[in-house]
Amino acid sequence: xIRRVVSAAFASLLLLGSALAQQPASAPVAPPATPxxxxxxxxxxxxxxxxxxxxxxxxRGASKGVxxxxxxxxxxxxxxxxxxxxxxxxHLQQFAGSNGGVEFDFRDSWTFNLAAYKIDRxxxxxxxxxxxxxxxxYKEAAFTWWLDDVMMDExxxxxxxxxxxxxxxxxxxxxxxxxxxxxTVRLFDQLIANIDRNLGNLMITKDWRxxxxxxTRAFRTNRQLKTPANVTRIDRGVxxxxxxxxRETLRKETGRYLTTFQIxxxxxxxxxxxxxxxxLGPAALFDRHGW
Numbered sequence: 176x177i178r179r180v181v182s183a184a185f186a187s188l189l190l191l192g193s194a195l196a197q198q199p200a201s202a203p204v205a206p207p208a209t210p211x212x213x214x215x216x217x218x219x220x221x222x223x224x225x226x227x228x229x230x231x232x233x234x235r236g237a238s239k240g241v242x243x244x245x246x247x248x249x250x251x252x253x254x255x256x257x258x259x260x261x262x263x264x265x266h267l268q269q270f271a272g273s274n275g276g277v278e279f280d281f282r283d284s285w286t287f288n289l290a291a292y293k294i295d296r297x298x299x300x301x302x303x304x305x306x307x308x309x310x311x312x313y314k315e316a317a318f319t320w321w322l323d324d325v326m327m328d329e330x331x332x333x334x335x336x337x338x339x340x341x342x343x344x345x346x347x348x349x350x351x352x353x354x355x356x357x358x359t360v361r362l363f364d365q366l367i368a369n370i371d372r373n374l375g376n377l378m379i380t381k382d383w384r385x386x387x388x389x390x391t392r393a394f395r396t397n398r399q400l401k402t403p404a405n406v407t408r409i410d411r412g413v414x415x416x417x418x419x420x421x422r423e424t425l426r427k428e429t430g431r432y433l434t435t436f437q438i439x440x441x442x443x444x445x446x447x448x449x450x451x452x453x454x455l456g457p458a459a460l461f462d463r464h465g466w
Contacts, residue, residue: 214256214323219296222305225251226258226318231311234260246321247311257321259304261285262314263391278370283391285317286432291367291390292319293428294441298416300363302356302387308431319388324381330374347383352465356385359413361405366417366444368401369393384466396436398443406451410463414452417445 217225229249237244237259245260263283270281288306295303306319326344327335335345347353364372364387371392378386400406409417425438433441452459 215254219305222320223307225249225254225256226305226307226320227309229254229256245311247318259319259321259388260311260316261288261319261389261391262311262316264315278395280396282394285315285391287367287390287393288317288319290429290432291369291393293432294367294420294425295363297420297424297428298413300359300413302360302363302385303390304386304388322378322380322386322388326379326381326383328375328379329377329385332379333374349383349465353383353385355408355410355461355463356466358408359410360385360387361407362409362448363387364393365400365402365405366441366448367393368395368397368440368444370395370401394433394437394441396440398440398447400444400447400451403447403451406448407455408459408461409448409452411460412463414449414460418449420445 226249229251232248232250232255234245234247237246244263247258247260249256249258263285265281265283267281268279270278272278286308289308292303292306295301304320304322306317309316309318311318332345335343339345360372360377363369367390369390369392371389372387376387376389378388380386395401420442422435422438422442425433425441426435429438
């Protein structure tokens with residue numbers, strides 16, 4: 176159905192989905208989005224509850240991406256914040272990629288965003304934005320916390336680097352911290368078999384934190400690493416937590432989103448990562464700091 180939202184200057188019809196009831200003309204307008212500087216510091220659990228319970232007030236197309244994802248504004252009456260909604264769930268026997276390659280048993284699914292978030296937290300990365308499963312317009316979807324204070328993506332950073340304009344920052348203030356983050360993202364993509372990492376889904380916030388987003392094409396069933404050379408260094412704590420991953424834990428945390436075959440493949444890739452780090456020796460270990 177159509178929900179009517181009336182402002183003091185005009186009335187417009189906004190399609191919010193057939194599950195929403197039509198509101199009377201006197202219904203209050205949702206408060207404006209909270210400026211990023213005013214967003215309170217929330218725990219993962221608090222973000223999850225907001226994403227699960229807050230009311231969707233409007234949606235519009237996300238600026239990037241090819242899967243028809245949405246940017247939505249949500250409010251719980253106290254906080255107003257945006258979320259990224261993805262409902263894509265495709266399963267194809269054969270898929271021809273833009274690079275000319277062919278993938279069999281292709282899957283592109285919102286569920287993998289949830290699995291990536293869960294595994295990220297299990298091994299203590301804290302790189303992947305909070306994400307929950309929630310219905311939108313009668314479809315199951317991933318609702319992911321919209322990042323605050325985004326400065327640019329990696330594609331824009333490299334463009335700025337080429338332009339060499341002093342008013343457009345392109346170099347991180349701490350090269351070691353930057354390298355640690357990028358090395359960790361590359362390693363994580365090998366762990367979860369993400370075939371769709373690109374410059375446009377590596378977001379950079381104003382504090383020069385790197386945030387990998389959009390994992391709908393992860394969790395392939397290859398047991399070997401696609402690009403072993405991308406496994407170069409790892410935080411000691413992350414390595415130890417990664418070693419403790421087991422089938423039972425992964426089934427408990429990700430069983431709704433991953434098959435047993437996908438979980439077993441992930442554990443095999445984990446073993447390959449651990450072996451490669453062991454082969455690289457002590458120089459491959461670092462103690463995370465500054466991020």
